[in-house]
Amino acid sequence: MPEFILSLHQVHTFIGQHHILQGVSLQVPEGQALVLLGRNGAGKSTTLRTVMGMTPARSGHIVLGERDISRARPFEIARAGIGFVPEDQAVLYTLTVEENFRLAMLHEDEGSYARQERVFALFPDLKKFWKSKAGVLSGGQKQMLAIGRTMVNDHRLLLIDEPSKGLAPILVDQLAEALNQIKSHTTIVLVEQNFHMASKVGGDYYILDDGVVAHQGRMEELAQDHQLKQKYLGIA
Amino acid sequence: MNSAAQTAAASPAADFKKWAGWVVGIGIWLLPLLWINLTTYLVLTVAGVTMGMLLFLTASGFTIILGLMDVINLAHGAFFAWGAYTGFTVLGLLNRLGWVETGTLGQSIGSVLICLLLALAVGWVLGVLLEWLVIRRTYGSHLKQILITMGAALVMAEIISICWGPNDEVVLTPAAFTGSVDLWNVVIEKFRLAAILVGGGVFLAMHYVLQRTKLGIIVRGGVENRDMVQALGHNIRRIFTYVFAAGAALAAMGGTMWSIYTREIRPDMGESNLIFALIVVVIGGMGSVTGCFLASLMVGLAFNYVAYSVPTLALGVNIMIMAVILLLRPSGLMGRS
Numbered sequence: 001m002p003e004f005i006l007s008l009h010q011v012h013t014f015i016g017q018h019h020i021l022q023g024v025s026l027q028v029p030e031g032q033a034l035v036l037l038g039r040n041g042a043g044k045s046t047t048l049r050t051v052m053g054m055t056p057a058r059s060g061h062i063v064l065g066e067r068d069i070s071r072a073r074p075f076e077i078a079r080a081g082i083g084f085v086p087e088d089q090a091v092l093y094t095l096t097v098e099e100n101f102r103l104a105m106l107h108e109d110e111g112s113y114a115r116q117e118r119v120f121a122l123f124p125d126l127k128k129f130w131k132s133k134a135g136v137l138s139g140g141q142k143q144m145l146a147i148g149r150t151m152v153n154d155h156r157l158l159l160i161d162e163p164s165k166g167l168a169p170i171l172v173d174q175l176a177e178a179l180n181q182i183k184s185h186t187t188i189v190l191v192e193q194n195f196h197m198a199s200k201v202g203g204d205y206y207i208l209d210d211g212v213v214a215h216q217g218r219m220e221e222l223a224q225d226h227q228l229k230q231k232y233l234g235i236a
Numbered sequence: 237m238n239s240a241a242q243t244a245a246a247s248p249a250a251d252f253k254k255w256a257g258w259v260v261g262i263g264i265w266l267l268p269l270l271w272i273n274l275t276t277y278l279v280l281t282v283a284g285v286t287m288g289m290l291l292f293l294t295a296s297g298f299t300i301i302l303g304l305m306d307v308i309n310l311a312h313g314a315f316f317a318w319g320a321y322t323g324f325t326v327l328g329l330l331n332r333l334g335w336v337e338t339g340t341l342g343q344s345i346g347s348v349l350i351c352l353l354l355a356l357a358v359g360w361v362l363g364v365l366l367e368w369l370v371i372r373r374t375y376g377s378h379l380k381q382i383l384i385t386m387g388a389a390l391v392m393a394e395i396i397s398i399c400w401g402p403n404d405e406v407v408l409t410p411a412a413f414t415g416s417v418d419l420w421n422v423v424i425e426k427f428r429l430a431a432i433l434v435g436g437g438v439f440l441a442m443h444y445v446l447q448r449t450k451l452g453i454i455v456r457g458g459v460e461n462r463d464m465v466q467a468l469g470h471n472i473r474r475i476f477t478y479v480f481a482a483g484a485a486l487a488a489m490g491g492t493m494w495s496i497y498t499r500e501i502r503p504d505m506g507e508s509n510l511i512f513a514l515i516v517v518v519i520g521g522m523g524s525v526t527g528c529f530l531a532s533l534m535v536g537l538a539f540n541y542v543a544y545s546v547p548t549l550a551l552g553v554n555i556m557i558m559a560v561i562l563l564l565r566p567s568g569l570m571g572r573s
Contacts, residue, residue: 106469
């Protein structure tokens with residue numbers, strides 16, 4: 001059993017001519033929520049998209065458990081056990097909530113339906129709008145759908161990109177509560193600009209700056225380090 | 237301005253655009269009653285619905301390929317022609333066994349079903365080959381797709397000329413489908429009824445697959461956001477191949493039905509059908525099977541009414557309808573804006 005569920009070794013990623021990730025190395029311990037922090041453009045979202053194979057790495061290695069997934073295609077990575085919630089939620093607006101769940105459900109078996117019930121307990125609104133088109137949901141409900149549908153599979157790891165973006169403070173607190181429940185059974189890598197939410201959910205953190213890892217440590221230590229927060233995150 | 241005020245300000249124009257497609261459709265359907273007598277009108281309506289169903293068989297594949305894969309496949313008409321020649325060959329062979337021109341009702345139905353199944357198979361195989369050998373290299377570039385599929389269409393038409401000869405051929409009609417039936421003084425060719433049944437059946441089957449099955453959800457999801465569908469664990473490239481092959485198979489099936497309906501085939505017959513398919517897809521909205529179905533009926537009806545009233549305007553009227561729909565609803569009747 002590896003100590004780390006996901007490891008990135010010297011990962012370089014380009015978008016067009018732009019060298020976005022310039023040798024990112026990080027390790028995600030199993031059973032906790034690891035937070036990726038950094039200013040806009042630091043490479044946080046690109047790191048998640050690179051892990052998912054949606055913006056493939058040009059060099060370096062990405063290892064899930066003991067399997068090298070650096071060259072795997074997104075659907076193979078999803079089937080290997082990684083769920084992805086992108087920054088823009090990417091719920092399928094023309095499909096109903098039910099259809100979004102069916103689309104995400106890789107195996108329509110008892111286990112998946114049991115996990116679906118667990119999602120309903122966590123996000124009751126999804127059951128209420130089960131037959132509605134996802135396009136009519138509010139921003140918060142769309143976020144719940146985007147997270148909830150990935151939970152119907154027995155994923156080992158969830159990559160969640162800025163779930164609090166555009167949500168009211170009360171919804172952010174509810175979401176943080178939900179993520180804390182999820183991390184009790186699934187490892188999470190969370191990209192988050194909202195430091196309040198990140199510190200409520202996160203265990204370890206990595207700070208990215210200009211496509212490299214600038215700092216790493218425990219969230220509770222970062223919360224006390226005002227100089228570091230000011231330098232890399234622009235907050236006091 | 238808040239959203240309620242915006243809605244109020246925008247509503248008359250938005251309402252008009254929302255209903256414009258239906259107004260145009262119902263207008264096409266009912267206006268000819270003003271100058272065509274009822275019996276002729278009903279005969280033309282059945283002919284229009286038949287043509288619409290046959291167009292739907294070809295255009296539905298085209299719209300799915302365009303909507304899901306974002307591929308402009310100008311070789312689509314060539315699959316139609318290959319389907320027609322498959323039907324022509326199979327009917328010729330079955331006729332030697334006495335199944336076609338002198339066959340019983342069962343043999344006639346059987347010959348059409350065998351033609352359709354073989355046309356589907358030929359279309360599927362050609363579709364897989366074209367996607368695998370050619371289309372796969374052009375994803376993301378419309379210019380490359382247009383050029384390379386135009387080339388593929390020419391090659392496929394040329395192969396038909398080599399195999400079957402460059403001249404027009406007469407297609408046999410199974411005995412049970414020749415002649416006509418008289419329904420309340422309206423004389424309807426028997427094969428038209430069969431074409432309506434096949435077209436309607438294919439529409440219902442497609443509707444069921446797309447709306448009720450997991451594959452349909454994946455395809456509809458892929459039309460909206462293929463990256464996300466892939467990230468949810470679905471091999472969208474393989475699904476692309478299947479969708480492309482299914483579109484080609486439907487076109488081939490349409491070609492077989494069309495050839496039996498018109499009783500003639502020629503190697504370049506796919507070109508004119510492709511123009512109709514393009515018009516249908518633009519009117520119906522890319523990626524929408526229901527839009528494609530409604531647009532096919534609209535085009536088939538308009539073509540027949542105008543061909544009877546002002547024959548020289550028959551094709552032009554559909555281009556006019558397309559222009560009007562594009563002005564009122566640029567995304568088509570049921571396409572996404």
